Amino acid sequence: MAMIDAAIWPALDYSRVPYRLYHDSELYAREQEAVFRGPVWNYLALEAEIPEPGDFRASYVGDTPVIVNRDRNGDIHAFVNRCAHRGALVRRELSGNAEEHVCVYHQWCYGLDGGLNAIPFRRGVRGKGGLDPGFDMGAHGLRKLRIGTVNGAIFGTLATDSEPLDAYLGAPILAEIRRMLHRPIRVLGYTRQRIRANWKLYAENTRDNYHASLLHEFLVTFGLDRATQIGGVRMDARHRHNVTWAEADSDTAEMAREAYNSARVRNDRLTLREPSMVKFRRDRDDNFNLLVTSVFPGAVFAQISNSLAIRQIRPRGVDMVEVHQTMLGYADEPPEMHLHRLRQANLVGPAGLVSMEDGEAIELVHRASEPDRDRSTVIELGGAGIISDRDYRVNDVPLRGFWSYYAELLGIEPAGAVR
Ligand code: FES
Ligand SMILES: [Fe+2]
Incomplete structure (x- = not known):
């Protein structure tokens, strides 16, 4: 096969991603140079x-x-x-x-x-x-x-022509990182998770609002993350990063029951012996119980309920990715709050009830897409075409933003493509 170029894209809005992009080992080497060692932070x-x-x-x-x-x-x-x-x-x-x-x-x-x-x-x-x-x-x-x-998060770049860090991140992303790290933090622990899938499938997963309450039954059942909540996505001007947000207690059990019943999603099968484990404790003066900030190419700053964590996506060859997670609390909190955050962070750790599902889901994509590389994914929840912020949750628009900037860095951006 000839080298991958701009002709690879079936659609100018990145609503179709050829499976080849997850499996081509020559491309893997190119993206290490052009993406990770390129003009990114x-x-x-x-x-x-x-x-x-x-x-x-x-x-x-x-x-x-x-x-x-x-x-x-x-x-x-x-x-x-x-x-x-x-x-x-x-x-x-x-x-x-x-x-x-x-x-x-x-x-x-x-x-x-x-x-x-x-x-x-x-x-x-x-x-x-x-x-x-x-x-x-x-x-x-x-x-x-x-x-x-x-605010104490260290970023690095190997390129001499990168934008200044603040400009690279853009206002909405900077605001979220500052919010998470607004006072001295304490590292509560680390996890590592190896997933047999291309790293870009994981980068898509954290940008994908649509899947969270469908794949993760646990999140719906306990109201940690539901599509019926008030929420949406915000991006930087180049649409390479994004913030997924949702407000606590902004929907009702009745709204959720109705929406998920018609979507045929079970949300009444699981129960907890210890319900306080998943309880959201409001600990600042805003109302967000979910803020997942994905920074291109490989960082995720995530608040899910009271868990706080920073993930680093570490590609390990074209067929493997390691997700390294640093779990956080604030230095001035009582130990009991650290424990509460850790319990909830464990839900999204490799042995928890959320991230192991993400790992399994992207392994399924990786495996099934491998033999038929000229076929493509379909990314058009929230509509195809323009890439822009949304104030609703059922969308996968930020994935197209990811691919748009990825194409630019790889030099495979087709003429007339959306950005
Ligand atoms: S000192 Fe020889 S390889 Fe480092
Ligand atoms: Fe997920």
Whole structure:
């Protein structure tokens, strides 16, 4: 097959996505370069995870491993976790505290700013061997990312031509990240979930309002997320990111029963021994019980009921994605509230009653679409055509925004396409 180009799209509004885009391994390599290492900002870590000088944390930009650390002056740096010598992974730990980063292979030693500080046997031994005297240490540090932060969330970019971070995110997305991180947070834990599906199926899943209350019986039954709630989607001007929102107690059990009965969705089968587990505790002066903010390409800032989490989408080859989730509470809360948030976060963790369904659903898509790559998905809930904000929940418009910007970055945007 020839290289994928703009002719791949059956429709100019991205309402048809050829299955090939989830399965082509040549495209996978291209998107690592053009998307993740392109002019985007990738969520990397939280400042709260590296509070002290010397603290470091492993993260990813797509499938490229990176290190984020704090130097002696308190400044944050991020660099590719790959030795300038022969390409070994330098840091193998997930996190820690260190004066420097030393590669295990030949002990090249890097500072907390990523600069190359020392090379063993640089002048050889007994007057022989070693590097040429003109070898430029300054030119062989770890590859640096430019970083930016929003209320303690650290983003990084490998491109020199990225927009400023705030402009990249856009006002509605910035507002949601600031809302979630409006006061000092505490990391309550981490989960990782491996799903046998292309990473873009997961990026679509978090933008997909339509599925939430149909696939996830648990959400409907306990009123955590229903299509009958007042809600909708907001996007940045380029429509690459989106916020899915819903207001608590904005529908009635009767409205839900009627809507879901006619949609033939069961919402009366499950019961809980401990109903307080799913109770939404209003803990700020707005009324949102669901705010899921998807940041292109691979970050999700999610409040689902009282659970707070940041997800990082880590592609692991064309057929595998790892979802890394950082669960949060606020530093000044009583431990009981942390426990409440954790219980609810577990619902959406890999062993919970929500995310395992998402994993299963996108695996089904990945498996069934693989053999017939010239056929396409259908994305037109909320109407085809223009990509715009909606004040209702039954839509999948932000998926088309995702594909529109993806096509631009890959250089496969057809003439006359919507944006
Ligand atoms: S590969 Fe790192 S020191 Fe040689
Ligand atoms: Fe879901």
